Each structure stands twice: as C-alpha cells, then as structure tokens.
Amino acid sequence: xxxxxxxxxxxxxxxxxxxxxxxxxxxxxxxxxxxxxxxxxxxxxxxxxxxxxxxxxxxxxxxxxxxxxxxxxxxxxxxxxxxxxxx
Amino acid sequence: xxxxxxxxxxxxxxxxxxxxxxxxxxxxxxxxxxxxxxxxxxxxxxxxxxxxxxxxxxxxxxxxxxxxxxxxxxxxxxxxxxxxxxxxxxxxxxxxxxxxxxxxxxxxxxxxxxxxxxxxxxxxxxxxxxxxxxxxxxxxxxxxxxxxxxxxxxxxxxxxxxxxxxxxxxxxxxxxxxxxxxxxxxxxxxxxxxxxxxxxxxxxxxxxxxxxxxxxxxxxxxxxxxxxxxxxxxxxxxxxxxxxxxxxxxxxxxxxxxxxxxxxxxxxxxxxxxxxxxxxxxxxxxxxxxxxxxxxxxxxxxxxxxxxxxxxxxxxxxxxxxxxxxxxxxxxxxxxxxxxxxxxxxxxxxxxxxxxxxxxxxxxxxxxxxxxxxxxxxxxxxxxxxxxxxxxxxxxxxxxxxxxxxxxxxxxxxxxxxxxxxxxxxxxxxxxxxxxxxxxxxxxxxxxxxxxxxxxxxxxxxxxxxxxxxxxxxxxxxxxxxxxxxxxxxxxxxxxxxxxxxxxx
Numbered sequence: 001x002x003x004x005x006x007x008x009x010x011x012x013x014x015x016x017x018x019x020x021x022x023x024x025x026x027x028x029x030x031x032x033x034x035x036x037x038x039x040x041x042x043x044x045x046x047x048x049x050x051x052x053x054x055x056x057x058x059x060x061x062x063x064x065x066x067x068x069x070x071x072x073x074x075x076x077x078x079x080x081x082x083x084x085x086x087x
Numbered sequence: 088x089x090x091x092x093x094x095x096x097x098x099x100x101x102x103x104x105x106x107x108x109x110x111x112x113x114x115x116x117x118x119x120x121x122x123x124x125x126x127x128x129x130x131x132x133x134x135x136x137x138x139x140x141x142x143x144x145x146x147x148x149x150x151x152x153x154x155x156x157x158x159x160x161x162x163x164x165x166x167x168x169x170x171x172x173x174x175x176x177x178x179x180x181x182x183x184x185x186x187x188x189x190x191x192x193x194x195x196x197x198x199x200x201x202x203x204x205x206x207x208x209x210x211x212x213x214x215x216x217x218x219x220x221x222x223x224x225x226x227x228x229x230x231x232x233x234x235x236x237x238x239x240x241x242x243x244x245x246x247x248x249x250x251x252x253x254x255x256x257x258x259x260x261x262x263x264x265x266x267x268x269x270x271x272x273x274x275x276x277x278x279x280x281x282x283x284x285x286x287x288x289x290x291x292x293x294x295x296x297x298x299x300x301x302x303x304x305x306x307x308x309x310x311x312x313x314x315x316x317x318x319x320x321x322x323x324x325x326x327x328x329x330x331x332x333x334x335x336x337x338x339x340x341x342x343x344x345x346x347x348x349x350x351x352x353x354x355x356x357x358x359x360x361x362x363x364x365x366x367x368x369x370x371x372x373x374x375x376x377x378x379x380x381x382x383x384x385x386x387x388x389x390x391x392x393x394x395x396x397x398x399x400x401x402x403x404x405x406x407x408x409x410x411x412x413x414x415x416x417x418x419x420x421x422x423x424x425x426x427x428x429x430x431x432x433x434x435x436x437x438x439x440x441x442x443x444x445x446x447x448x449x450x451x452x453x454x455x456x457x458x459x460x461x462x463x464x465x466x467x468x469x470x471x472x473x474x475x476x477x478x479x480x481x482x483x484x485x486x487x488x489x490x491x492x493x494x495x496x497x498x499x500x501x502x503x504x505x506x507x508x509x510x511x512x513x514x515x516x517x518x519x520x521x522x523x524x525x526x527x528x529x530x531x532x533x534x535x536x537x538x539x540x541x542x543x544x545x546x547x548x549x550x551x552x553x554x555x556x557x558x559x560x561x562x563x564x565x566x567x568x569x570x571x572x573x574x575x576x577x578x579x580x581x582x583x584x585x586x587x588x589x590x591x592x
Contacts, residue, residue, distance in 0.1 A: 022250050024282050024372075028260075031253045059278065061264035066257045068281040071308055071360060 003078050006053055011038050011046045016055060019069040020079055026059065026068045055079070096236065101130045101202040103232045104194065104225075110204075113224055117217070121209035124189070130202040160184040165207060176200060178218055181207075188212050192222060194229060201229070251372065254282060259379045267437070268387040272304040275354070275380045280308055282376065283341070283369045285356040287311075291318060291325050292345075292352035292384075300325055300353060325353040334370055341365040343373045345381040354380065397445070397492040404486075405448045411455055412462050421584040422535050423447045425575055429527050432571045442495030443524050449493070450500050450528055453483030477512050480504055499524035503532055506563045518565075526565040530556060530572045533563070538590045549576065549585065 006012045014036040019025060027035070033043040047067050050056045055075060059066040070076065104110060105128045114126055127142075164183045172179040172191040176198075179191045189207030193200045204225060206213075258278050265271050276288040287307040291300035302315035321330040328335045328342035332350050335342040342355040354377055359365060426447045430440045454462060457479060461472045468476065483500045487493040502516060502525035509517030511529075521529075537552035547555070553573060560569040575581060 022247070024254065024284055025250055026254045026257050026261075026278060026281055027250075028257050031257065035250065035253075057281070059261050059274070059281075061261045063264050064257075064260055066261050066278075071281075071284075 003053070003055070003075065004082065006050060006055060007082055009046065011036075011042050012050060014038065015043065015046055015050060016079060017083060019056065019067075020076070020083060023069045023076075026066045028064050028066055032067065097199070097201055098130065100229070100232055100236060101194070103235070104128075104202070104229060105130075107228060107232070109228055110225070113221065114206075117206070117221065120217075121188075121206070121211060121213070124206045124209040127203065127205040127207075129205075165189075165205075169203065169205070172203065173200065178222060180213065180218070182212075183207065190218055192218075192225065194225060196229060196233070255372070255375050255379075258282065258376060262379060262383045263386075265383075266387050266390040268303075268384070268391060271383055271387050273306060275376075275383070276304050276306040277308075279354060279356060279373065279376055280306060282372060283356055283365070284360045285341075285365075286358040286360060287313070287356070289313075289325070289355045289357075290352060291355070293320070293329065293350065300329060303352075325355045328353050328355070334374065336365050336370055338364045341369055341373060343370075343377045345377055345384065347381050347385050351381060351384065393492070394441075397490070400490060401445055401448050401493070404452065408449075408452055408455060412459055419588045419590075421581065421588050421590065422531055424584060425534075425572075425581060426527055426531050428575045428578070428581070429531070429568070429571050430524070432575065433523060433527070435523070438495060439524065442493075443499060443527065445493050446496035446499035446503075446524060446528060447531070449483065449487060449496065450503050450532060451479060451483065452486050452500070453479030453481065455486070456482050477504075480513055498522045499528050501525070503528040505529065507565050508562045511563075521565075523568075526568045527572075530564050530568050533559075534572070534576075538585075549582075549590065 015032060018036050029044045029047055030040060033040045051058045055070050056067045057070060118124055161183050164181055168179045168181040168191045172193045176193055176195050181189050188209040190213055191203055191205040194202050194204060261278060262275055272290050276290055280288050286309050289305040290303050292303050294301050298320055300318045305313045305315055307313050318326045320326050324335045324337060324340050324342040328344045329350055332344050332346060340355060340357050342353055344350045345352040345354060423444055426443055427440055430443045457476055480501050484497045502521050505511035505516045505521045505525060507518060509515050534552050534556055537547045537555060538549055540546050553576060556569055560566045
C-alpha cells in the first residue's frame with residue numbers, strides 16, 4: 001500500500017521512473033532535478049521520503065548526498081507493475 | 088543490424104507522416120474541393136505493391152456507383168498507376184473507367200521511396216498547380232519529421248551518456264569527501280556495487296613485500312557471510328589482475344587493478360544482480376571508478392601517515408616533558424580518552440577531536456619554563472611564582488607554533504585556564520567566549536590535578552573530585568560541560584581505565 005502512495009505524487013513518480021529506467025545511476029538532488037526537470041527543493045524533499053520508503057538508498061558525505069535505486073527485487077517488481085499500469 | 092535500423096527509421100518516418108495532423112488537415116482541404124475522394128497512404132515496399140486488391144475492393148464497394156463490372160477495371164487502373172509511380176518516382180495522374188480522377192504521389196527523399204500518398208475517385212480533374220502545392224507541402228512535412236527523428240535519436244544517445252557521466256561525478260564527490268581509510272574503502276565498495284549492479288565487492292591492497300593482496304573490505308549486499316582471504320599475487324582473478332596490471336573479466340567476476348604510480352591493490356566485483364556476465368560497459372565504468380578510488384585511497388593513506396608523524400612528534404615532546412617533571416605536565420591515556428568521549432558528546436567534528444587529543448597531551452607543555460621547585464612546591468606560591476605559572480598557556484602555544492598540524496590545538500592550550508565566570512587567565516574570557524575545547528580541557532585538567540599524586544596536596548578520590556567539579560559548575564566551569572563530564576566518568580570502561588592507571592585508589 002505504501003508503495004502505491006508514492007505514485008500519487010507527480011514528482012515521486014518521475015523520480016521513481018528515472019531510477020527504474022536508469023538503475024545504475026547514482027546522483028545528487030541537483031542532478032536528479034535536472035533529469036526530471038523539477039524544482040530542486042521539491043526533489044530534495046521527495047528523495048528523503050522515497051529513501052524512508054525504501055525505494056532509494058542515500059549515500060551521505062560531508063559535501064552532498066548521492067541517491068541510488070533500491071536493490072530489493074520485490075520492490076522493483078512492484079514498481080515495474082505500477083509504472084506499466086500508469087502508462 | 089544496420090539494415091534493420093534503417094528499416095525501423097523509414098517505418099517510423101512514414102508512420103509519423105501518415106498520422107500527422109497537418110497531413111490530415113491538408114487532405115481535408117483537398118477533399119472538400121474534390122467532393123469526398125478516397126485517400127490512400129501506404130508505406131513503400133521493394134517488391135510488392137503498397138496496396139492490396141482486397142483493400143481496393145473494400146473501399147470501392149463503399150462507393151455509390153460500384154458494380155462488380157467496374158471493379159476489375161478500377162483495380163487495374165489503380166495498380167497500373169502505382170507501378171508507374173514506383174518506376175518513375177514521380178507523381179502519376181490517372182482517370183478510371185468511371186471517369187473519375189486521381190493521382191499517386193511517391194514520397195521520395197533522394198533515391199528512397201518511403202511510401203505513397205494517393206487520391207482517387209475525384210469528380211473533377213486535378214489541376215497540376217494543386218498537385219504541385221500538395222507535393223511541396225508533403226516534402227516540407229517529411230523534412231520536418233526527419234529533423235524530429237534526428238533530435239530524438241540524439242537525445243536517446245546523449246541522455247544515457249550524460250546520466251552515466253553524472254553518476255561518475257557524484258561517485259567522485261562521495262569518495263573524495265573522506266580521508267578516513269576505514270570509512271573510504273567500504274564506501275567505494277558499496278558505490279561500485281550500485282553502479283555496476285553487482286552483489287559483492289572486495290577491495291584488497293598489496294602489502295609491502297608485494298607478494299600478497301590483503302583483504303581490506305568486502306561488501307556483500309545479499310548479507311551473506313564473507314571470509315576475508317589473502318590472495319597471492321598471480322593467483323585467482325584479483326592476483327592475476329594485480330600481476331598483469333590490467334582488468335580481468337570473467338562470467339561472474341570483474342577484477343580491476345588500482346594503479347597509482349604502481350599497482351596498490353585490486354577491486355573485484357562478483358555476481359551481477361541480473362545474473363548476466365560483466366560486460367565491456369561495466370569494465371569501462373569500473374576503470375573510471377578505479378582511477379578515482381586510487382587517488383582517494385592514496386590521499387587517505389598519506390593523511391594517515393601524516394597523522395602518525397604528528398602523533399609521533401607529540402609523543403616525543405610529551406616524553407621530554409614527562410622526563411622534565413614526571414606526572415605533572417603530561418596526562419595519562421585515560422584523560423585523553425575522557426576528553427575525546429566528551430568531545431563526541433558535543434558532536435565535535437573529526438578535526439576538532441584530533442586537536443583536542445593533541446591539546447590534552449600538551450596543554451601544560453608551557454610549564455617547562457617554570458622551575459621544577461615551583462611546580463613541586465608543597466606550600467602556597469608567592470605572587471611572583473604564580474605569575475610565572477600563569478604564563479604557561481601562552482608559552483605552550485609558542486612551543487607548538489612551529490608544528491602546523493597542531494594549529495587547532497592552540498586555542499585549547501591557550502584558554503584552558505579561563506573560567507566560565509570570566510575570572511580566569513590569560514585573557515579573562517567568559518562563558519561561550521571560551522572555545523568549547525578549552526572548556527572541556529578546563530574540567531578534565533582540574534579533575535586530573537585533583538586525583539593525581541601531587542607534592543603540594545593529597546590526591547582525592549574520583550567521587551570527591553567529581554563533587555568538587557560539580558560545586559564549581561557555573562563559576563569555574565561551564566555547567567553543560569560539567570554535566571557531560573559527570574556522565575562520561577560514570578562509564579564502566581572509563582572507570583576501569585582510571586583504575587588501571589592507578590587513579591581513584
């Protein structure tokens with residue numbers, strides 16, 4: 001249920017789609033905001049929520065945080081179904 | 088492969104043309120002039136004709152004047168016109184047996200026919216000028232679609248490369264942000280696993296004899312237990328990669344040497360998440376990552392060596408001071424430990440904790456200028472003697488000034504005799520004007536002075552000393568620092584360390 005909730009927000013959905021299509025990507029909030037063409041502040045907030053939901057993994061350092069896609073096959077498979085459904 | 092891509096491109100182009108709203112609008116305009124003609128838009132084929140007899144029959148049946156007798160004549164006219172258009176690559180006008188007009192236009196770019204746009208069953212003759220305008224319109228539309236496809240192709244080529252570049256840049260920032268080797272190596276391993284989508288990563292660094300690779304970190308995201316194994320140079324994938332100074336790729340492993348001026352180690356990845364073998368792309372990205380990793384590792388190693396040198400210098404200095412005045416100038420290890428734990432409670436940064444550590448060892452270094460008779464005098468000091476002792480913080484700072492690595496320790500050494508209420512020395516700083524490190528040092532130094540053996544007073548027990556500190560909270564000492572101090576000295580390991588060093592007995 002929690003996973004579906006992430007799809008109700010356009011920014012969340014776009015971020016999830018970006019990582020689902022580019023699973024090897026590790027990028028900063030600014031980079032991701034560029035790829036999905038959304039406001040940086042909103043993207044930052046969305047990234048934190050998606051990390052808490054277990055969809056993304058945060059790699060923190062002193063200067064920045066990089067985000068990468070989950071490796072949980074169950075979550076990835078659910079996301080794949082949800083993305084195809086929405087399309 | 089090339090031919091397939093070309094066919095896909097041609098099909099895509101013609102499909103876009105066929106579905107184009109602009110073309111439909113243009114057809115609509117012409118239809119209104121020629122009173123509901125039949126339109127055909129069909130892709131080109133090398134050998135077959137673009138439309139089938141079945142299609143012709145189906146469409147013609149819909150016409151009011153359709154008869155079976157006119158059917159074969161109609162079909163013959165249409166198919167002939169298509170053949171002519173295909174051969175000539177030019178527009179072909181025709182008139183069918185029912186006296187209705189039409190044209191077939193092959194959509195040509197260079198020598199290639201993408202498809203055909205045809206119109207039949209027009210009640211009037213179609214003027215050449217109208218045909219010319221229609222052809223011009225279609226050609227312009229085709230050129231526009233070609234540009235769109237080129238841009239789309241460029242986007243599809245550039246975007247993944249740009250995303251990969253951004254990943255490389257982000258990884259670089261993440262691994263360059265730490266100089267702590269124990270933190271750095273697992274971070275490199277985890278990031279490598281994410282970038283290449285593998286399950287396990289091992290980093291081995293070569294030992295000095297250069298005959299064996301020592302495992303420094305192994306990360307397995309499947310949470311499998313891993314044994315850290317040494318690998319001889321030349322043996323197994325990591326050993327071979329090290330020996331040959333080049334990457335070794337197998338079905339389920341990829342070993343990449345870490346090369347500085349020399350090979351310093353190997354990073355090896357195992358088992359891709361999707362079960363596929365490691366490919367050329369994985370190799371390329373790991374090559375870039377390995378180049379970044381080796382710089383970060385070398386920096387961390389150099390930093391560690393520099394730290395060792397600094398600590399070594401401090402310990403040498405501390406040894407000299409200890410020889411000068413045993414048990415008075417240099418504190419024992421337990422106090423360094425107390426200071427560091429208090430620093431962590433205050434969430435001091437790594438470099439601040441380092442400075443605090445150095446300052447603890449040398450905070451009374453300035454007392455070296457004070458004659459030993461004064462330092463060990465059992466009775467009260469005279470005014471002149473006390474003034475000399477009060478100079479020691481400033482003297483201490485001057486002693487350590489040449490050692491640039493100890494710059495952060497200077498404020499702690501200088502202000503550790505300041506008092507929270509502003510009545511201390513050398514500058515009479517008050518409250519938060521006193522750096523936090525100095526406020527911590529003030530408490531711990533006082534504690535140490537009370538429980539250590541001194542010639543001028545009996546040593547106190549740990550509890551009595553703690554009570555004394557508490558009594559002076561808010562006046563001599565910062566209340567927040569006192570609270571943290573009281574919390575830290577209650578810890579079991581601190582108490583055992585103090586006991587081990589002979590305190591509190």
